[in-house]
Amino acid sequence: MPFVRIDLIRGRRPDEVRAIADATHQALLDVLDIPERNRFQIITEHDADHVIALDAGLGFERSDRLVMIQIFTQSGRTTEVKQRLFHTIAEQLEPLGISGEDVFIGIVENGPQDWSFGFGRAQYTExxxxxPGR
Incomplete structure (x- = not known):
């Protein structure tokens, strides 16, 4: 059950924002094999001067098409699965006019005890x- 935060530079049309969210979710479905209704996304748009995303010394420039994605998910996935997810997200975003240098992704892992889906209860532990995966 990933929880996804997508940060964008302000200026995209609503249908473009939705397409980015849909493409990201489709990659999660394809790679992590999660149920389709396990969709939890927050999309935030920022003024361009409120986003700083350099190249970490890799030698490329980013554009205002930058998409920054944080995926909060339970631990246990292999490095290979994570790499496949990174690749699949970038691949899904490319037809939307977002080039690889503008796709920044981070995964944050935790355990089943760290989730509540409502009512102040920990549904996994209860x-x-x-x-997932057990």
Missing amino acids: GDLAV
Whole structure:
């Protein structure tokens, strides 16, 4: 059950924003094999001068088409799966006019005890939901 935050530079049309969210979710479905309704996304648009994303010394420039994605998910996925997810997200965003240098992704992992889906309860640890991958 990933929780995804997508940060964009302000200026895209609403249909473009939705297409980015849809493409990101499709990559999660394809690679992580999650249920389709496990969709939890927050999309935030920022003024251009409120986003700083350099190249970390890799030798490329980013544009105002930058998409920064944080994926909060349960631990346990292999490095290979994460790399495939990174690749698939970038591949899904490319037809939307977002080039590879403008795709920045980070994964934050935690455990089933760290999630509440409502009512102030921990549904994984209380047994209401099956823990993914177990």
